Amino acid sequence: MYVAVKGGEKAIANAHALLAKRGRGTADSPRIGYEQVRDQMGVLVSRVMAEGSLYDPDLAAKALLQAQGDVLEAVTLLRSYRTTLPRFGITPAVDTAGLPSERRVSATFKDIPGGQQLGATFDYTHRLLVDELETTDVPPPDVPVDEPMPRVAALLGVDALIESDRPAEGWTDPDPGDLTREPTVFPMTRAERLQALSRGDEGFLLSLGYSTQRGFGNNHPFVGEVRVGEVEVEFEVPEIGHAMPIGRIEVTECEMVNQFVGSADVAPQFTRGYGLVFGRAERKAMSMSLVDRALRRDEFGERSVSPAQDEEFVIAHSDNVQATGFVEHLKLPHYVDFQAELVLIRKLRREFQERQATRESAAHDSTREDTNRLEENA
Amino acid sequence: MSEQGRPLNKRAIYERRRAARALAGASHDELAELWDAWENRPEVTYLRGPEAGLVMVQGRIGGTGDRFNLGEATVTRATVMLHGCGLDDGASGTSYILGSHPGHAGLAAVFDALLAVPAQHDRVLAEVIEPLERRQAERDAAAHSDARSTVVDFFTVSREHE
Numbered sequence: 001m002y003v004a005v006k007g008g009e010k011a012i013a014n015a016h017a018l019l020a021k022r023g024r025g026t027a028d029s030p031r032i033g034y035e036q037v038r039d040q041m042g043v044l045v046s047r048v049m050a051e052g053s054l055y056d057p058d059l060a061a062k063a064l065l066q067a068q069g070d071v072l073e074a075v076t077l078l079r080s081y082r083t084t085l086p087r088f089g090i091t092p093a094v095d096t097a098g099l100p101s102e103r104r105v106s107a108t109f110k111d112i113p114g115g116q117q118l119g120a121t122f123d124y125t126h127r128l129l130v131d132e133l134e135t136t137d138v139p140p141p142d143v144p145v146d147e148p149m150p151r152v153a154a155l156l157g158v159d160a161l162i163e164s165d166r167p168a169e170g171w172t173d174p175d176p177g178d179l180t181r182e183p184t185v186f187p188m189t190r191a192e193r194l195q196a197l198s199r200g201d202e203g204f205l206l207s208l209g210y211s212t213q214r215g216f217g218n219n220h221p222f223v224g225e226v227r228v229g230e231v232e233v234e235f236e237v238p239e240i241g242h243a244m245p246i247g248r249i250e251v252t253e254c255e256m257v258n259q260f261v262g263s264a265d266v267a268p269q270f271t272r273g274y275g276l277v278f279g280r281a282e283r284k285a286m287s288m289s290l291v292d293r294a295l296r297r298d299e300f301g302e303r304s305v306s307p308a309q310d311e312e313f314v315i316a317h318s319d320n321v322q323a324t325g326f327v328e329h330l331k332l333p334h335y336v337d338f339q340a341e342l343v344l345i346r347k348l349r350r351e352f353q354e355r356q357a358t359r360e361s362a363a364h365d366s367t368r369e370d371t372n373r374l375e376e377n378a
Numbered sequence: 379m380s381e382q383g384r385p386l387n388k389r390a391i392y393e394r395r396r397a398a399r400a401l402a403g404a405s406h407d408e409l410a411e412l413w414d415a416w417e418n419r420p421e422v423t424y425l426r427g428p429e430a431g432l433v434m435v436q437g438r439i440g441g442t443g444d445r446f447n448l449g450e451a452t453v454t455r456a457t458v459m460l461h462g463c464g465l466d467d468g469a470s471g472t473s474y475i476l477g478s479h480p481g482h483a484g485l486a487a488v489f490d491a492l493l494a495v496p497a498q499h500d501r502v503l504a505e506v507i508e509p510l511e512r513r514q515a516e517r518d519a520a521a522h523s524d525a526r527s528t529v530v531d532f533f534t535v536s537r538e539h540e
Contacts, residue, residue, distance in 0.1 A: 165440030
């Protein structure tokens with residue numbers, strides 16, 4: 001049981017002043033503007049938006065500065081802020097193939113329409129630490145600019161080599177559940193799981209995805225396609241009476257292709273894991289798609305033998321705001337709680353020592369008897 | 379808050395969506411500059427906002443399957459009424475813009491209102507929407523060109539002894 005404490009206002013206020021001082025650094029160095037964080041630390045800002053489940057690069061950058069770079073603290077700031085705002089409504093689903101991608105690669109097909117487009121990537125960099133950052137001009141392209149980029153899954157879909165992402169008939173485009181509005185109930189729909197995974201902790205999902213590759217799960221994955229780019233968001237404005245474009249957001253999408261040997265009813269075909277994340281978040285989108293596929297074990301009648309296949313284990317522990325809240329609350333005053341433990345331990349030790357003493361004296365007595373007996377026999 | 383007197387025919391919807399796209403894609407500074415340059419500025423009354431809120435952004439599983447909730451995005455909305463400068467009955471306009479920029483949403487609503495005024499319609503398109511579209515197209519073309527310059531032609535090294 002947790003019993004609240006009172007007092008300490010002055011020390012707490014001073015601690016906050018000290019925190020601000022630590023975050024300021026030396027007074028003669030300029031403060032970092034949030035625009036600099038937004039533009040020059042875009043990947044970090046993406047992570048805060050994704051795990052904060054709130055798309056707003058300006059606010060995410062401000063949260064990071066306020067949190068002195070503590071990602072989970074910044075995520076918590078965004079989550080708290082969103083609870084203060086009314087929700088105007090729900091957007092029509094974004095079309096991830098709608099605008100030209102900045103990045104689009106496939107590890108399954110070399111020659112795809114539109115080509116392998118690396119975009120802004122850390123892949124193939126030398127990973128050597130440099131003293132000074134420099135930027136060079138990007139040369140003009142020597143390939144056609146306006147080439148369509150169809151989905152790789154659509155190429156495989158032609159011969160039904162890959163599962164379709166919707167049933168052939170009777171599809172009703174169901175309304176998805178919303179974890180921010182309804183209590184979490186297991187088992188979840190795939191749509192609810194994806195909502196949780198998209199806001200889940202990148203490190204946790206990365207480790208789970210990695211575990212499926214190392215044999216803790218039943219995956220043999222290939223990156224069918226990774227895309228990074230902007231998509232247009234529309235909103236059906238009630239007072240206007242039709243959908244209006246309201247701006248663009250950047251997202252990262254990953255379609256993971258997995259082997260499936262088939263069953264009595266279904267022919268062997270490739271299956272899919274899906275990842276979609278706010279911002280530039282390729283590692284997260286890939287991890288998400290691995291975990292999504294692992295969690296679909298029931299659909300394919302796979303044995304559940306690994307943590308990544310356990311829906312409740314994965315979803316209930318993927319939210320880092322909940323996780324850090326529960327872990328970090330341990331450092332808050334637990335004095336009364338601990339007093340009770342202390343009393344209990346002292347009592348148990350007393351009883352232990354009493355038992356020990358009784359046993360020792362009994363052992364002593366029996367030793368003396370043995371000695372006496374030996375002496376008599378001699 | 380419903381709007382009255384704005385036509386819901388195909389052409390009107392197309393133009394209003396087009397204008398909204400251009401206004402949402404612009405920066406607050408760009409809109410402020412265009413509004414400062416506007417001759418005979420009518421008087422602006424805010425009927426609502428600008429106020430901050432959220433929309434839940436949805437995606438589709440696999441890109442085209444069932445919908446799921448991806449996460450929320452901040453939105454700022456405003457509804458304005460314009461008076462004076464020949465607008466006898468006034469004209470109202472509404473904007474919803476991603477992000478947390480009240481000034482941006484406010485000016486977008488102003489231009490949305492002017493678009494509905496027959497006497498101002500062509501001028502809004504020519505002096506505001508088209509220039510904004512051109513700038514957006516230039517930014518997009520530059521970004522797309524940069525992206526296309528990273529197209530790679532991998533070739534498979536055939537294995538020996540196979």
